[in-house]
Amino acid sequence: MKVSMCMFGPTAHGETPAKTARTLKSVGVNEVVYFTSLYHGYRLLQPRFPSKAIYTLEADRVFWDPDPAYYKDSSIKPQKSADFGDKDNVAAMITALHKEGIAFSPLVPMCAAERIVQDRPDLAVENLYGAKDRLFLCYNNPEVRAYRIAMVRELSARYDIDHLMLDKIPQIMLEQSAFNGLIDPPLRTVGSFCFCRHCVARARKSGIDLNEIKRRSLVIARRSLDMPPWLIAAQGAKLIGDTEIPLLLLEEPLLHTMLQFRFETAVEFVGEIRAILKRNKPRADLQAAFVPPSHVGHDMTSPRSWLTSQSYQKYRGQVDEIFCCIHAEPDIVRFEIARAVAAAEGAVRVVASMRLYGKTRPEEVAAMCDGALEAGSAGVSLLGYDVTSDCLLHALKTWVKSRRT
Numbered sequence: 001m002k003v004s005m006c007m008f009g010p011t012a013h014g015e016t017p018a019k020t021a022r023t024l025k026s027v028g029v030n031e032v033v034y035f036t037s038l039y040h041g042y043r044l045l046q047p048r049f050p051s052k053a054i055y056t057l058e059a060d061r062v063f064w065d066p067d068p069a070y071y072k073d074s075s076i077k078p079q080k081s082a083d084f085g086d087k088d089n090v091a092a093m094i095t096a097l098h099k100e101g102i103a104f105s106p107l108v109p110m111c112a113a114e115r116i117v118q119d120r121p122d123l124a125v126e127n128l129y130g131a132k133d134r135l136f137l138c139y140n141n142p143e144v145r146a147y148r149i150a151m152v153r154e155l156s157a158r159y160d161i162d163h164l165m166l167d168k169i170p171q172i173m174l175e176q177s178a179f180n181g182l183i184d185p186p187l188r189t190v191g192s193f194c195f196c197r198h199c200v201a202r203a204r205k206s207g208i209d210l211n212e213i214k215r216r217s218l219v220i221a222r223r224s225l226d227m228p229p230w231l232i233a234a235q236g237a238k239l240i241g242d243t244e245i246p247l248l249l250l251e252e253p254l255l256h257t258m259l260q261f262r263f264e265t266a267v268e269f270v271g272e273i274r275a276i277l278k279r280n281k282p283r284a285d286l287q288a289a290f291v292p293p294s295h296v297g298h299d300m301t302s303p304r305s306w307l308t309s310q311s312y313q314k315y316r317g318q319v320d321e322i323f324c325c326i327h328a329e330p331d332i333v334r335f336e337i338a339r340a341v342a343a344a345e346g347a348v349r350v351v352a353s354m355r356l357y358g359k360t361r362p363e364e365v366a367a368m369c370d371g372a373l374e375a376g377s378a379g380v381s382l383l384g385y386d387v388t389s390d391c392l393l394h395a396l397k398t399w400v401k402s403r404r405t
Contacts, residue, residue: 002351002379003400004031004323006107008038009063009081010089011386013052017089017096024102024385027393028400031103033165033287033323033381034093036155037062037078039112040135040300047389058083060115062151064090070154076116076123076147094160105163105287106155110148110269111139111170125172126196128217135301139170139269140198152273156280163285164277165323170266170309176240176302182232185242187224190217192307193258208261213254220252240296242304259306266309270318285320289353292336293343298327298355312343312350322348323381327355330364334371341376349378356382356392365395366402 005024012020024032041059046052058081065088066078081089094104114135117124123144125133137144155161173192174183183191195214203210224232232239249256274286291297291305293312305311312322324340326333333354340350352372354360360368369380382388382396 001373001403002031002381003029003396004033004105004351004353004379004381005029005356006033006353006381006384007035007386008042008044008057008384009035010084010087010093011044011046011049011052011055011057013046013049013055015049017092018099020093020385021096021100021102023393024097025100027397028404029102031105031162031381032093032097032385033105033107034063034090036064036090036106036108039109039168040114042300044387046386049386060113064088064155064159067154067158070150070157071147074146074150075143076120078151090155090159098160103162104160105165105285106159106161107165107167107289108148108151108155109168110166110273111137111144111172112168113137124196125194127191128193128195128214128221130195133172136168136170136172138172138194138196138198140194140202140265141196142198145269145272149272149276153276153280156277156284161281161284163287163321164273164281165287165289166270166273166319167289169270169288170262171301171303172262172309173301173303173307175300176296181229182236182239184224184227184232184235184239185244186220186248188242189245189248189255189307190220193217193262202265203261206261206264208257210258213258216252216254217258220248220255245306259309262309263311263314267314267318270315274318286318287321287323288315288319289323289325290340292324292326293339294336295326295328295332297325312340312348313345316344316347319348321351321378323351323353324377325353325383327358327383329359330367330371333368334375337372337375337377350376351379351381352377353381353383356384356396357387357389360392362391362395365392366399369396369399 038057043056061079061081121132125136174188200210290310297303326336
């Protein structure tokens with residue numbers, strides 16, 4: 001049984017990779033998903049690592065020694081972490097984990113990069129008003145593809161990785177609320193599309209006129225912007241469900257066309273990544289971190305699967321495993337895994353990726369993991385080693401032991 005645990009890179013402060021690996025093995029973990037960089041500088045509370053108990057993650061700096069030769073055709077160059085000196089933490093973790101019989105899966109955030117996009121707005125998603133997004137990269141931009149492809153090529157060629165995890169593939173979308181109010185679902189939908197010149201050119205190859213879609217999107221957006229903000233705020237709980245969207249897609253076929261175009265090009269991008277991975281590591285699984293089918297995702301934008309172009313059907317043949325990231329209560333975990341497994345229809349393995357921090361109680365761990373397996377999950381994955389507590393680790397250890405005896 002797969003028991004995977006995520007880490008935000010080398011964030012077990014004051015602990016050697018060897019100690020981390022031994023602890024993970026003692027808990028029953030047999031795979032680690034290791035963030036090789038972070039797309040956003042989240043602030044972490046780390047009760048088990050008091051030397052850095054309050055720690056802010058770096059954005060878009062990598063935790064290995066990048067070889068410039070891999071990036072000679074990319075205008076974007078990776079920067080090494082400023083927090084960990086000369087250490088190659090990827091190499092050190094692989095050695096330590098493999099010694100304990102634990103698989104290593106580096107995670108790459110494909111289409112989100114807060115620091116990079118601030119420096120290079122030409123790489124950013126461009127919304128229907130021509131404004132540049134300050135978080136998301138456009139995956140139809142050739143320079144973005146060249147950079148991420150070079151990164152995957154380097155990781156899979158230079159390091160003894162067992163699998164490769166893709167995150168944010170893609171994630172082009174607005175938050176649920178702005179500084180000055182809620183963003184209602186129609187505006188969130190059309191406001192999340194990219195209309196940069198690279199998307200326009202790629203759409204033309206598929207016989208799609210993105211400028212026509214943009215004109216219609218502006219009309220739909222205007223309806224939302226004309227609505228008094230206090231009226232939208234009063235509907236807050238209802239709007240989280242996006243109940244208008246199915247009817248909107250029926251009434252506005254151009255929006256449906258746009259979503260299909262995004263799926264088509266996103267799957268195309270992942271196919272390029274898969275070819276590189278399989279060439280360098282034929283036996284490695286290509287994994288993807290996806291939003292759950294029904295609920296919003298847990299990260300800073302509260303993403304929706306349909307809006308992030310993350311389908312449990314359309315990536316068949318491109319990814320081997322989808323980690324359905326449900327950082328919620330046991331009942332929601334079981335519900336969402338059942339939905340995801342049904343959508344995949346046996347063509348791709350689905351793994352429940354769950355919350356081992358925050359609101360999760362020790363007594364919920366067994367119910368959460370059992371529910372995932374009963375719903376058809378091909379194992380369990382927990383986030384994360386560096387932000388959990390001793391009591392939650394013990395609860396996981398107890399559950400794994402009960403399953404293996």
